Amino acid sequence: MSVSGVTSTGSKRPDLLFGPGATDVPHQMVRAHGCIVHDADGREYLDFIMGLGAVALGYGNSAVNLAAHAAVDRGTVGPLPPEDEGELAEELRVIIPRLEQVRFLKTGAEAMAAAVRIARAATKRDQVLGCGYHGWLDWCNSGPGIPQSTQSLFGTIPFNDPEGTRQAIRAAGDRLACVVVEPVIDAAPAAEWLAVLRTETQQVGALLVIDEIKTAFRIALGGATELWRLEPDLIVLGKAIANGYPLAVVGGSADVMQHVQHTWISSTLATEFVSLAAARATVAEIKGTNALTHLAAVGARLFTGLTRLAEQDATGSVHCSGIPPMCYLRYDDEARSARVAAECARRGLLFKRTAYNFVSLAHDASSIDSALKTLGEVLASC
């Protein structure tokens, strides 16, 4: 195996999905459609991982693929900005009015790094507080290869803890460039926490950045910002925005976004045709099919079923976690979580043992019920 660490996407590593040394589990896939995945050995799986949340309309959605194929036929990439760039920006502004201006990039990590760069440029400060996962780049991580000076500029705040958050923001005070949060971490955000984030950042002159990479185009078209009427300074979108084609967005008010002009945020393939066209088709398809109402309904069916399975589990060490459109069974016993995930896979179900499983337009009541039946049988036997 010449790919270092088996695969380039950490969360797709077999040991993370199924536990170290699991046998007879799928390692590589050859194709996917709807919510069905085919592995390299010709076996078929009902999937709830959905490209780690990058797919809300189902794999290979035909309207999105049609737009992408047409973009390939138009040449994929060229020397000038593509028309689709401005048009998608306008469409996003209609969905999330706070996105007066945007920049497009390819990955969530890149768009988050851009948001932090913009916040630092706007405030002329360096310190950042974060909450959740924001990608692999240096500014928000620690460990080998990351300079100590970079690590020292980043701290964390506790999710849904108004007092801890207030204290951390006040302690950073006039050194704080921005607070960056994932709005959903295993649970919906409390109104009081959201209020503290907004008022305390304003008080110290820092920007508030909402990382909507998992939540936009899933829990609502405009994500948590729409659902909980948030008023962030910057918003970052990714994953489901182009139904699996690589695209991410950073945006906010014209006032904040003008700072992009004074720093350098640019990438050769940020403006290829295919992902921009795929995103426009994704927006149209989500609106046209009322997909997010469907996700809420099938998500609720899954969430209710998982809650019941957790309550019925004889060990009492399994819990239903998350919110209906993105949820999972959280296990106190890590080894058991691996046994369950591996056995589900052997029975044709790909169901993540950590945050999150995602429903899609391709899931229906019978796929949810089938997954719950398999999970119930496996939990009883593992």
Ligand SMILES: Cc1ncc(COP(=O)(O)O)c(C=O)c1O
């Ligand atoms: C909330 C959040 N932010 C940022 C990222 C990083 O995005 P990417 O993996 O596209 O770089 C992720 C990826 O899982 C994410 O869930």
